[in-house]
Amino acid sequence: MKYKIKIAYEGTPYAGWQNQPNRATVQEVIEEKLSYLYANQKITIRGAGRTDAGVHALGMSASFYPPSKPIISPYKLVKALNCILPNSIYIKSIQEVDLEFDARFDAVGKAYTYVLCKKNPPPGPFLCNWCYHITDNLDPEKLRKASQYLIGKHDFSSFAVALNKTKKNPVRKIYRIDVDEFENFICVTFIGKSFLYKMIRTLMGTLIHVAEGKADPVEVKKILDSKDRSKAHVTAPGNGLFLMDVFYDDETLKKFHLSRLPFFYSC
Amino acid sequence: MKYKIKIAYEGTPYAGWQNQPNRATVQEVIEEKLSYLYANQKITIRGAGRTDAGVHALGMSASFYPPSKPIISPYKLVKALNCILPNSIYIKSIQEVDLEFDARFDAVGKAYTYVLCKKNPPPGPFLCNWCYHITDNLDPEKLRKASQYLIGKHDFSSFAVALNKTKKNPVRKIYRIDVDEFENFICVTFIGKSFLYKMIRTLMGTLIHVAEGKADPVEVKKILDSKDRSKAHVTAPGNGLFLMDVFYDDETLKKFHLSRLPFFYSC
Numbered sequence: 366m367k368y369k370i371k372i373a374y375e376g377t378p379y380a381g382w383q384n385q386p387n388r389a390t391v392q393e394v395i396e397e398k399l400s401y402l403y404a405n406q407k408i409t410i411r412g413a414g415r416t417d418a419g420v421h422a423l424g425m426s427a428s429f430y431p432p433s434k435p436i437i438s439p440y441k442l443v444k445a446l447n448c449i450l451p452n453s454i455y456i457k458s459i460q461e462v463d464l465e466f467d468a469r470f471d472a473v474g475k476a477y478t479y480v481l482c483k484k485n486p487p488p489g490p491f492l493c494n495w496c497y498h499i500t501d502n503l504d505p506e507k508l509r510k511a512s513q514y515l516i517g518k519h520d521f522s523s524f525a526v527a528l529n530k531t532k533k534n535p536v537r538k539i540y541r542i543d544v545d546e547f548e549n550f551i552c553v554t555f556i557g558k559s560f561l562y563k564m565i566r567t568l569m570g571t572l573i574h575v576a577e578g579k580a581d582p583v584e585v586k587k588i589l590d591s592k593d594r595s596k597a598h599v600t601a602p603g604n605g606l607f608l609m610d611v612f613y614d615d616e617t618l619k620k621f622h623l624s625r626l627p628f629f630y631s632c
Numbered sequence: 633m634k635y636k637i638k639i640a641y642e643g644t645p646y647a648g649w650q651n652q653p654n655r656a657t658v659q660e661v662i663e664e665k666l667s668y669l670y671a672n673q674k675i676t677i678r679g680a681g682r683t684d685a686g687v688h689a690l691g692m693s694a695s696f697y698p699p700s701k702p703i704i705s706p707y708k709l710v711k712a713l714n715c716i717l718p719n720s721i722y723i724k725s726i727q728e729v730d731l732e733f734d735a736r737f738d739a740v741g742k743a744y745t746y747v748l749c750k751k752n753p754p755p756g757p758f759l760c761n762w763c764y765h766i767t768d769n770l771d772p773e774k775l776r777k778a779s780q781y782l783i784g785k786h787d788f789s790s791f792a793v794a795l796n797k798t799k800k801n802p803v804r805k806i807y808r809i810d811v812d813e814f815e816n817f818i819c820v821t822f823i824g825k826s827f828l829y830k831m832i833r834t835l836m837g838t839l840i841h842v843a844e845g846k847a848d849p850v851e852v853k854k855i856l857d858s859k860d861r862s863k864a865h866v867t868a869p870g871n872g873l874f875l876m877d878v879f880y881d882d883e884t885l886k887k888f889h890l891s892r893l894p895f896f897y898s899c
Contacts, residue, residue: 375757421758455757489899490642490722491688491762549898631816632756 371457376421377494383415406432413468413611419603424610428468474618476609479569481551497605503576511575511582512542522592525561569601638724643688644761650682673699680735680878686870691877695735741885743876746836748818764872770843778842778849779809789859792828836868
């Protein structure tokens with residue numbers, strides 16, 4: 366039997382999703398609690414991808430094989446996990462899936478939202494971990510223009526890190542980039558098949574540079590075409606980034622639109 | 633010279649405002665950073681009141697005597713403190729005040745807001761530390777009706793704890809109680825001269841009981857009149873409570889109205 370699990374988490378206390386030695390990760394905490402509920406049997410969950418330290422999620426997906434005993438229904442498992450997990454991790458749903466289901470390779474796409482807080486006033490102690498506070502005034506129109514150069518299938522070598530080490534194919538396809546404004550915040554939502562390591566945060570660094578008026582929107586196209594990481598600007602911090610959803614069918618992917626600030630979505 | 637300091641804090645990591653041995657408090661963290669900026673001279677700040685563990689603040693006020701050397705302007709002190717304080721504490725302003733100013737006794741009133749999250753969906757990992765999630769449907773109209781019995785000058789013995797120990801006068805005056813709804817949340821704002829220890833959280837416990845339909849609104853008046861703590865219901869948890877402001881003039885107090893969810897106020 367195989368279960369698919371959908372998870373929301375506030376990433377501030379974690380060194381990201383994926384297990385790492387000597388650092389608290391979301392995956393590790395969930396595996397530990399699952400193991401506790403299944404009489405200390407070791408359980409490994411396989412996520413749809415990774416998120417970096419401080420990055421949040423509204424809809425991370427993962428899968429695992431529940432041990433044959435004790436039998437715990439998905440409904441009861443959600444309730445039990447949410448009772449024993451820390452407040453920062455919330456299980457949205459668990460459902461039985463086909464044994465062939467693969468949380469990562471079956472995904473047709475992902476939506477990430479990056480939240481920028483406009484100059485004044487600052488976000489304060491409540492929202493500061495969920496946005497990137499920019500000290501210069503941002504022009505959302507320039508952000509919109511610049512982001513359109515990134516739509517489609519491109520070699521994103523300029524916006525990736527550690528490509529040499531991993532020798533990954535740097536070609537990725539971005540379906541859509543939406544720029545939405547809510548109160549004092551600008552949200553940039555990226556919908557694509559998959560993304561390179563730190564790609565969205567690196568894209569954001571350059572998009573912010575343009576939005577601040579420090580470069581023309583077409584600069585983004587020039588940097589993209591150069592395939593040279595040194596041309597791109599600084600990587601934006603992880604705390605502004607939210608994995609909104611992982612899609613397993615095209616219909617859900619196409620319908621996705623940010624309707625409110627990410628942290629305002631209910632679970 | 634005397635400085636008045638206005639502070640916002642996310643109370644989750646703290647054992648409240650006031651210094652306690654072996655536990656992190658907001659006061660202690662600010663005093664430590666002030667001392668650091670003033671060449672390790674000991675500085676004591678005097679708050680307008682206390683807040684319990686997990687309680688948040690948008691506008692706590694306090695005062696302290698800055699050492700004569702080094703001279704740091706209020707403007708620079710705000711900047712410097714916000715650079716070195718943890719994200720959970722934010723200094724909103726510092727201004728020079730009269731030497732006679734007393735953050736506690738000069739206050740003409742305080743506004744506290746208690747945030748309730750209505751039944752479904754649950755608040756999730758982002759907002760769970762900033763509201764109390766009620767499993768039964770709440771009727772804001774019943775809340776409004778019940779709260780009106782509390783307006784005015786009353787003996788609040790039924791809604792206080794540890795009165796025997798402190799032998800405090802249990803009479804307090806509540807000017808106004810507002811019930812506002814935002815999205816999935818109900819906010820109850822108490823404006824009064826001052827409040828007894830845990831008084832608002834105890835009032836909320838009983839108001840919630842009424843709002844859930846478990847008692848008639850007039851029950852609140854009966855409990856109040858009984859002056860018997862054992863008649864009141866459970867104390868609501870601290871994480872739903874926000875100290876919104878401490879007022880030093882009647883005009884500002886009268887004008888106060890909650891315009892959005894507390895954590896959505898900018899700093």
